[in-house]
Amino acid sequence: MKSKLDTVRAWDILSELQADGRISKSELAKRVHLSASACSQRPRILETGGAIEGYYIWLSPSLTGGVIFVMVEVVLDRHRLEDQRHFETAIHAIPEVLDCWAIGGRIDYLMRVAAPSMAAYQDFMEGLRQVGLGIDQYYSLIVTKSVKSNSPIPLSASRQR
Template sequence: MRSKLNTVRLDACDLRILAELQADGRISKSELAKRVYLSASACSERLRALEASGAIEGYYARLSPSLTGSVISVMVEVVLDRHRLEDQRHFETAIQGISEILDCWAIGGRVDYLMRVAAPSMAAYQALMEGLLQASLGIDQYYSLVVTKSVKSNSPIPLSASRGR
């Protein structure tokens, strides 16, 4: 399915709005309008258009990992045993409801997917992976990369006026 975002042209003002929202998603509309040099109504109109176009996918709070106590993060490389479209769809649909899988990307190269997983312990992570293998999702191999520390995360997407659509 083609994204609405592909048909939207982002101008310099839209890019300033997006940059401000990435820096502070809780900014009030009136403060946002001031920072991007627009009237409150013009800024609200642009904001609604950006949301409707899919340029803004949502708003959320980034929680401290220490909130839940001891949590391990694991990057998991997944190789499927078959590469038919229905096999990929089956895998992708099945993992949607698994809360421990925070992110999953289809990638090119030696593996098919890269997942970011959070678990309370290594034993819990291993149980999750064993459950995925038993669920007949077509996983041929998986490789676990345990995150030992976060060096940089949740960085804003770089925006520039020259990259407008």
């Protein structure tokens, strides 16, 4: 069975939707050289097939009147599978943790955390240590400015496999 991504048009549709998730179906159809009816159906097929996980807007941090972002390297005190699952499940429910990645190497996880101030961030991290997530150590890297963020995944490399 062929993958839903085996067609050039599917990659083109994904590329256009990454660039502009609010694009109209008629404009999408023009850009990928398909009929409007085909462009209405194919994104839904890609959604149900799991290629598209959702549509988002990116808010300006200035909207909140200022927010700091901190990259946090986390080392767990134990490395059993159930400890990792416990940590990961808990992190999903914490809105201040914007992103969290499991990392191979000297740290276990890398998180991107938002906080209204350094004092609030420090209180947040101390709270995380107190709730029994198994955090042994954490290292904070303060984001001083955003140079590049929220970039689309480069699909051109994926298409050449």
